[in-house]
Amino acid sequence: MANHRFTNRLSEASSPYLLQHAHNPVDWHPWSEEALAIAKTEDKPIIVSVGYSACHWCHVMERESFENEDIAAIMNEHFICIKVDREERPDVDQVYMDAVHAMGLQGGWPLNVFLLPDQRPFYGGTYFPPQGWAKLCNQIGDVFKNQRVELEKSATGFMQTLGKSEVEKYGLQVQDNGFSKETLREMASKFAQNFDLNKGGNNRAPKFPMPVTYGFLLKEGTINENQSSLEHVVRTLNHMAWGGLYDQIGGGFTRYSTDMDWFVPHFEKMLYDNGQLVSLYSEAFQKFKTPLYQDIVYQTIDWLEREMTSPEHGFYSALDADSEGEEGKFYVWRDDEIQTILGPDAEIIADYYNITGGNWEGNKNIPYRSGDEESIAQKHQMSVDELQDVVVAANHKLLQARSSRIRPGLDDKILTGWNGLMLKGLCQAFAVFEEEKFLRMALKNAQFIIDQVYTDGLLKRNFKNGQASIEGYLEDYAAVIEAFIALYEVTFDVKWLDYSEKLTETTLSNFFDQKEELFFFTSDQSERLITRKKEIFDNVIPSSNASMAQNLHKLGILLEEPRYSQISLRMLQRIDRIVTMAPQDLAYWASLYALRTYPTAEIAIVSDDPQAAMHAINKSFIPNKILVAKKPEEVSKLALLQNRAQVREQTTYYLCYNKACQLPVNSVDELIAQIKS
Numbered sequence: 001m002a003n004h005r006f007t008n009r010l011s012e013a014s015s016p017y018l019l020q021h022a023h024n025p026v027d028w029h030p031w032s033e034e035a036l037a038i039a040k041t042e043d044k045p046i047i048v049s050v051g052y053s054a055c056h057w058c059h060v061m062e063r064e065s066f067e068n069e070d071i072a073a074i075m076n077e078h079f080i081c082i083k084v085d086r087e088e089r090p091d092v093d094q095v096y097m098d099a100v101h102a103m104g105l106q107g108g109w110p111l112n113v114f115l116l117p118d119q120r121p122f123y124g125g126t127y128f129p130p131q132g133w134a135k136l137c138n139q140i141g142d143v144f145k146n147q148r149v150e151l152e153k154s155a156t157g158f159m160q161t162l163g164k165s166e167v168e169k170y171g172l173q174v175q176d177n178g179f180s181k182e183t184l185r186e187m188a189s190k191f192a193q194n195f196d197l198n199k200g201g202n203n204r205a206p207k208f209p210m211p212v213t214y215g216f217l218l219k220e221g222t223i224n225e226n227q228s229s230l231e232h233v234v235r236t237l238n239h240m241a242w243g244g245l246y247d248q249i250g251g252g253f254t255r256y257s258t259d260m261d262w263f264v265p266h267f268e269k270m271l272y273d274n275g276q277l278v279s280l281y282s283e284a285f286q287k288f289k290t291p292l293y294q295d296i297v298y299q300t301i302d303w304l305e306r307e308m309t310s311p312e313h314g315f316y317s318a319l320d321a322d323s324e325g326e327e328g329k330f331y332v333w334r335d336d337e338i339q340t341i342l343g344p345d346a347e348i349i350a351d352y353y354n355i356t357g358g359n360w361e362g363n364k365n366i367p368y369r370s371g372d373e374e375s376i377a378q379k380h381q382m383s384v385d386e387l388q389d390v391v392v393a394a395n396h397k398l399l400q401a402r403s404s405r406i407r408p409g410l411d412d413k414i415l416t417g418w419n420g421l422m423l424k425g426l427c428q429a430f431a432v433f434e435e436e437k438f439l440r441m442a443l444k445n446a447q448f449i450i451d452q453v454y455t456d457g458l459l460k461r462n463f464k465n466g467q468a469s470i471e472g473y474l475e476d477y478a479a480v481i482e483a484f485i486a487l488y489e490v491t492f493d494v495k496w497l498d499y500s501e502k503l504t505e506t507t508l509s510n511f512f513d514q515k516e517e518l519f520f521f522t523s524d525q526s527e528r529l530i531t532r533k534k535e536i537f538d539n540v541i542p543s544s545n546a547s548m549a550q551n552l553h554k555l556g557i558l559l560e561e562p563r564y565s566q567i568s569l570r571m572l573q574r575i576d577r578i579v580t581m582a583p584q585d586l587a588y589w590a591s592l593y594a595l596r597t598y599p600t601a602e603i604a605i606v607s608d609d610p611q612a613a614m615h616a617i618n619k620s621f622i623p624n625k626i627l628v629a630k631k632p633e634e635v636s637k638l639a640l641l642q643n644r645a646q647v648r649e650q651t652t653y654y655l656c657y658n659k660a661c662q663l664p665v666n667s668v669d670e671l672i673a674q675i676k677s
Contacts, residue, residue, distance in 0.1 A: 014464040015085040016411045017053040025072035028083045031092055039080040039117040045144050050084040050093050050111040053411035054268035054318040056327055057127045058110045064130040071134045078141030087317060087415060088462050088470060091522050094533050100124040102161040114140055119530050120155035166534045167516045175576040179596040181224055187583040187590050188220045188229050199261050200236030208256040209240060211276035212542050212587040218283060219594040219623040237284055241296050242369040248353060249367060249398045251299035253277050263368055267321040267328040271418045272541050274300055278425030282432045286621035297429050301438060312452060313444035314463055315419050320409035330408050332364040341401050342394050349394045351376050414463040416453050416472055419445060420479025427486035431618040446487055449480060457506050471526045474519050477507045478547035485554055492610050492629040497558060504555060507548060517570050519545050537585045546588035557600055557626050560639040595624045599657040601675050605629035606644050607651035616668040622675060
């Protein structure tokens with residue numbers, strides 16, 4: 001057992017991020033009623049410091065300031081100091097990030113906010129260098145004692161801004177303008193204003209993957225036959241997959257690239273990015289049939305299984321950017337290492353991954369690809385197939401060698417919403433690629449959610465050390481409902497729809513604001529903060545309100561529940577003005593808008609092998625469809641399967657649009673022809 005000079009209250013936390021700070025000389029508290037009560041009792045201002053375990057600059061500020069005994073003494077003298085893991089408590093993060101934005105400051109993490117003892121914010125920021133942080137803490141401590149009225153004025157002003165509802169703040173009035181393909185094309189043109197026409201993504205650095213953006217462009221490009229949108233999806237997905245953003249050796253995408261070329265990654269790997277990217281690359285393969293996209297999905301899911309899956313079949317949250325105190329050390333290579341490990345194949349792999357004597361800092365190399373396999377194969381007098389075989393074998397050897405290195409820190413908490421995102425990705429990958437392993441992983445993860453974080457109709461947010469904790473947020477419910485719908489559409493086990501319906505009813509009971517017809521981020525069962533927020537805009541995760549609107553739209557059709565359909569429609573109509581004006585910030589709403597521009601294809605399958613029929617349909621990219629299925633002898637409670645029988649004792653497909661049905665057909669080709677007509 002290590003001996004530590006300092007141990008604070010975070011030593012009893014489950015969050016890996018909080019535990020990283022458990023031996024700081026700062027007298028940290030976790031966010032709790034106890035800590036907030038102490039601030040009031042002692043009449044001391046509060047520092048709320050928010051971060052997450054894989055955040056590089058959070059680690060830097062810890063090393064520079066929170067491990068510095070002199071700075072810690074200043075903080076302990078003047079403040080009650082509270083550490084928050086933004087991934088466990090996105091509600092707290094959301095409130096105080098909004099406060100920093102209200103102060104006219106750029107947000108980000110670490111987020112450091114100063115509060116009065118009653119939790120009202122009066123100042124904040126992100127990373128502070130040590131001397132500046134110490135000076136600021138001293139100044140605020142002095143002002144609180146001697147000029148407190150000034151801080152009270154600031155807090156009152158910020159609370160007026162924070163207290164406004166999103167409907168009031170953004171003028172969200174229901175608009176019944178209909179949903180047109182012309183307006184959809186105009187939205188796509190607004191995205192196109194920022195396209196990088198060389199390497200994909202947006203034309204600025206840093207570059208984030210943003211799967212919701214390319215999911216929208218894929219739908220819009222297909223619906224409107226807009227080649228500009230489709231070309232940009234291909235351009236972006238290719239260059240992301242070729243770049244250092246993607247772990248070429250072990251699979252999985254890192255958080256973002258620091259440059260315009262997707263080359264230098266910020267090396268942390270997040271579950272939520274990879275879950276969404278598995279979905280996106282699976283859909284893109286449906287559309288374009290690009291073998292690269294299949295490789296990316298398979299390799300990323302291999303990484304998920306190898307490095308991110310708990311014994312209970314939950315998925316861990318993140319891998320740190322740093323190992324041995326150095327960013328990216330685990331992932332980069334020296335030329336001599338490549339030579340030693342690969343021997344005669346080293347020259348081929350050096351060309352393939354651009355190992356050039358140091359393509360990054362010093363003599364270190366980040367593997368990346370040019371995408372031109374033919375010229376590399378020609379140079380080494382081999383076929384492309386032979387080159388690919390060499391690469392697969394080399395990757396195996398390099399992965400084995402890398403496994404002996406000191407690994408980056410693992411954030412082993414299991415977050416329900418993030419698991420939902422990856423579960424949906426596994427379902428979509430299974431639908432497209434027919435890989436049974438993907439379905440096995442999906443079913444085990446879904447059962448984990450039911451067994452470990454679902455109790456009495458309610459979801460918990462976090463699972464760690466065998467315990468579920470923290471009331472689930474809308475993000476958790478929305479992602480799990482979406483994943484369970486996807487799981488139904490690949491298994492046709494109606495229990496997953498039953499769970500989706502139960503969870504939806506819980507969100508309508510505990511999260512829905514009847515007056516404004518949108519969902520709060522927190523349940524009415526949750527801890528009350530200084531304000532209760534609604535998440536409207538996408539972040540790195542889709543807006544939880546947009547996700548619920550999509551869920552209600554789909555469930556309304558699957559369950560023939562008009563109440564769900566009507567709520568979804570009203571939500572989108574309320575967002576109509578801002579989604580058409582600024583779709584870049586509301587891409588998941590824009591995707592729902594895209595689906596509303598034409599009727600949903602309701603496809604009912606009656607087959608001795610419904611999964612085979614499902615796979616046959618999923619060989620085509622059909623943006624707006626729902627699938628239900630049964631075997632001929634089964635009796636289903638789903639209205640869409642009532643009075644459905646096989647025709648000519650063959651697999652039979654029934655297509656309906658807007659309560660009008662086509663004649664049943666026995667082949668997918670005939671079904672696709674009906675859909676296209």
